[in-house]
Amino acid sequence: MKALSIEEQPLPTVAVKQPKVDVVKEYGQTKRKPHVNFVVVGHVDAGKSTLMGRLMVDIGAIDERTINKYKHDADKLGKGSFAFAWVLDQSEEERERGVTIDVATNYFESPKVSFTILDAPGHKDFVPNMIAGASEADFAVLVIDSSPNAFESGFNQNGQTKEHALLVRSLGVQRIIVAVNKLDNVRWAEYRFAEIKEQMQAFLTSIGFAESQASFVPCSGLAGDNIVRRSTEEELLAWYGDGPTLLDELENLRLVERDIKGSLRVSVTDVFKSSSSSLVNVTGRINSGNVQSGETVVVVPSMQTATVKTIMVSNDLRDWAVAGDNVQLGLSSIDLVHLRAGDVLCGLTSAPVRRARTFTARVILFQLRVPIIKGSNAIVYRGRSSQAVKITKLIAVLDKASGKVSKSKPRHLVSGQSAVVEIEVEGKGCFPLETFRESKDLGRVVLRQDGNTIAAGIVEEVGAVLNEL
Numbered sequence: 001m002k003a004l005s006i007e008e009q010p011l012p013t014v015a016v017k018q019p020k021v022d023v024v025k026e027y028g029q030t031k032r033k034p035h036v037n038f039v040v041v042g043h044v045d046a047g048k049s050t051l052m053g054r055l056m057v058d059i060g061a062i063d064e065r066t067i068n069k070y071k072h073d074a075d076k077l078g079k080g081s082f083a084f085a086w087v088l089d090q091s092e093e094e095r096e097r098g099v100t101i102d103v104a105t106n107y108f109e110s111p112k113v114s115f116t117i118l119d120a121p122g123h124k125d126f127v128p129n130m131i132a133g134a135s136e137a138d139f140a141v142l143v144i145d146s147s148p149n150a151f152e153s154g155f156n157q158n159g160q161t162k163e164h165a166l167l168v169r170s171l172g173v174q175r176i177i178v179a180v181n182k183l184d185n186v187r188w189a190e191y192r193f194a195e196i197k198e199q200m201q202a203f204l205t206s207i208g209f210a211e212s213q214a215s216f217v218p219c220s221g222l223a224g225d226n227i228v229r230r231s232t233e234e235e236l237l238a239w240y241g242d243g244p245t246l247l248d249e250l251e252n253l254r255l256v257e258r259d260i261k262g263s264l265r266v267s268v269t270d271v272f273k274s275s276s277s278s279l280v281n282v283t284g285r286i287n288s289g290n291v292q293s294g295e296t297v298v299v300v301p302s303m304q305t306a307t308v309k310t311i312m313v314s315n316d317l318r319d320w321a322v323a324g325d326n327v328q329l330g331l332s333s334i335d336l337v338h339l340r341a342g343d344v345l346c347g348l349t350s351a352p353v354r355r356a357r358t359f360t361a362r363v364i365l366f367q368l369r370v371p372i373i374k375g376s377n378a379i380v381y382r383g384r385s386s387q388a389v390k391i392t393k394l395i396a397v398l399d400k401a402s403g404k405v406s407k408s409k410p411r412h413l414v415s416g417q418s419a420v421v422e423i424e425v426e427g428k429g430c431f432p433l434e435t436f437r438e439s440k441d442l443g444r445v446v447l448r449q450d451g452n453t454i455a456a457g458i459v460e461e462v463g464a465v466l467n468e469l
């Protein structure tokens, strides 16, 4: 039988026997460590990969032998200083080019918390990957190169420091740790740390990070000072004393409350078939609700159902998992073609996430080359899904301070404005979307045009959805 296209798929009305573990109760009785995801952002070459590689090594998530092998391989290629970055930059292409391409995920635990690092690339072309990483993050580590002129070139108009900070804030990240890195290059000078902190703090406050939600750590990823191990450098100790290390700051975060009783939503980050079984594997993050093995889920937008056969959380096989967990689910009764990164898996006990064709969003406009007018084209990103769209209505310009309408139906929108716009997906496309009120994870979007990020914001209304058309 010919498979139905997405447009033809009806909503599922399958009557299935669902398993009945009381996951919420069981979760309450376990003593699992809280789990958080964080994204690592910053200008190209700020030292993101080196810093995170160092963190993983010093915390013991990677053994000495592995890092010695990386050092040896890196030395052979004449790139000795890249050894720590190689812990994260795994693909051959990344190693040869010395840059990070995809979002690398790495897992480690401290005595109090377990973490997943999303290491986002700093190059301009790779912003979509960064968006994907940031949309799964609970908080961000912004890495800054404090070497002479390096902070300034990352902070200016063409640098990525501001764009990344603005993006992560727009994607809902409320807490940021600024790693003032490579301070070994300026002999741990207090004035350098202070001037970077002052400028960054002012900028972060202006884009909506509360002062109490931003912290600053003077460090060197390469030398390993103030990452896990407290620095012993005299010049630094003289003014920083036993101030917190990066790991101290990571552990001190107030954890994000997750709705483990709500409707099941799993944002799919990757899909693959394993050679050893007939299951289709998906990796992703549970945004809300919980899932247990034996349960039937529905894939949006293909609206195909599948049975959850296996659940892996941090390499352990589990009977269930809850919101906040990064999972690998082994699915049966579904073909690989009905799943892709960016999809959302939902439960059958409540309505699935909608398949949006149009929506209105409240956005902040970034640096625009040309004003936005009715009919402007763009690409919208939500997590890992992206769609070609048209901006069909300019509804209002908002006053940035009060959020009130300062002008209705403007003829065009310019850089820096805050506005409400209506957006329509091009062609016959649709994508899983919720309003921000319904889901902080699935209700945030980023708009790009010709490789530049032009706007980011929150979804206010989901208009036409596929089944209503």
Ligand SMILES: Nc1nc2c(ncn2[C@@H]2O[C@H](COP(=O)(O)OP(=O)(O)OP(=O)(O)O)[C@@H](O)[C@H]2O)c(=O)[nH]1
Pocket (backbone or CB within 6 Å): 042, 043, 044, 045, 046, 047, 048, 049, 050, 051, 081, 082, 085, 098, 099, 100, 120, 121, 122, 123, 181, 182, 183, 184, 185, 219, 220, 221, 222, 223
């Ligand atoms: N002096 C000094 N050099 C560093 C430090 N951290 C990184 N570096 C060097 O800076 C260069 C870039 O480091 P990476 O870790 O690859 O930077 P990145 O931000 O991950 O780079 P992209 O992923 O390409 O954006 C390498 O030569 C590192 O050895 C540091 O703390 N001190």
